[in-house]
Amino acid sequence: MRANYHEELEGVLDALHSMGLIVETAITEASSALMDPDLAKAEAVVSDDAQLDAMHEDLEFRCLSLLALQAPVAGELRTIVSAIRVVFELARMGDLAAHVAKIARLRFPESALPESLRGNFERMSQVCIQMTRLANASLKNRDAEAARRMAEIDHEMDSLRRDHFGVLLGEDWSGTVEQAIDVALVGRYYERFADHAVAVARRVIYIITGEVPEGEEWPNA
Numbered sequence: 001m002r003a004n005y006h007e008e009l010e011g012v013l014d015a016l017h018s019m020g021l022i023v024e025t026a027i028t029e030a031s032s033a034l035m036d037p038d039l040a041k042a043e044a045v046v047s048d049d050a051q052l053d054a055m056h057e058d059l060e061f062r063c064l065s066l067l068a069l070q071a072p073v074a075g076e077l078r079t080i081v082s083a084i085r086v087v088f089e090l091a092r093m094g095d096l097a098a099h100v101a102k103i104a105r106l107r108f109p110e111s112a113l114p115e116s117l118r119g120n121f122e123r124m125s126q127v128c129i130q131m132t133r134l135a136n137a138s139l140k141n142r143d144a145e146a147a148r149r150m151a152e153i154d155h156e157m158d159s160l161r162r163d164h165f166g167v168l169l170g171e172d173w174s175g176t177v178e179q180a181i182d183v184a185l186v187g188r189y190y191e192r193f194a195d196h197a198v199a200v201a202r203r204v205i206y207i208i209t210g211e212v213p214e215g216e217e218w219p220n221a
Contacts, residue, residue: 005070012062012083013139019055019090020136020200026052026097027132027193031125033104034186035118037111045101052094059087078210082203086139089196089203093132096193103182112182114175120164124190127157131197138201144208150201151217157194161187 026045033041063084070076103112113121131153138147164187167173168180175183199220206212 005066008062008066009076009079012059012066013079015055015059015062016083016086016090017136017140019052019059019087020132020139022048022052022055023090023093023097024129024132024136026094027100027125027128030097030101030104031129033101034112035122035125037104037108039105039108042101042105042108046098046105049094049098052091056087056091060084063087075210079207082207086200086203089200093193093196096189096196099189100186103186107182112179112186114179114183116173116175117164117167117183120160120167121186121190124157124160124164124187127153127160128190128193128197131157131194135197135200135204138204142204142208144205147201147204147208148213150198151213154194154198154217157191161191 026048029041030045032038033045063080066080067077106112131150134146134150134153137143138150164183168183173180198218202213202218202220212218
């Protein structure tokens with residue numbers, strides 16, 4: 001019975017990693033549809049978000065079942081409780097990727113991004129993809145040191161967000177009100193995506209070490 005339980009627990013962690021890979025694909029495709037308007041890609045990301053929602057529900061149920069039926073202790077309890085939180089963070093990241101895709105779809109065949117901010121958003125999307133890959137790898141490999149790098153990477157996202165506002169609020173801004181709204185929303189989606197990736201890394205560190213990183217660098221998204 002106990003061997004079965006450990007197999008189920010490992011199965012939950014493997015499923016979280018699979019979910020993370022789907023999230024990585026979602027943000028990659030949504031960003032691609034935003035940078036180079038592509039209606040099919042945007043539609044696919046929006047449609048595929050239902051798969052992440054279903055995984056969220058299934059994994060949460062599996063975790064709660066393990067809590068109720070197996071009376072986990074110590075590291076096992078820590079892992080299950082953290083897994084419930086990680087699956088929530090991943091689901092929200094999927095939702096944010098879908099929000100980016102919806103803006104790309106809304107403005108198609110035009111781009112939602114003014115040329116003055118294209119480079120800024122390209123880098124934002126690259127940072128989000130990098131953070132998702134790092135979160136997935138740290139979870140799969142049970143690598144706390146890799147997870148700790150997440151906070152440092154998030155500093156770049158904060159800097160990009162400040163640069164973005166500098167352009168948006170600067171005297172040289174010549175975009176429309178509609179473009180300003182799109183830019184503000186998409187920037188917020190990328191920023192929140194990064195926050196959720198940091199929260200995943202925070203939980204991975206807790207699973208591995210039993211310690212929860214604290215401080216401004218480690219928001220509990």
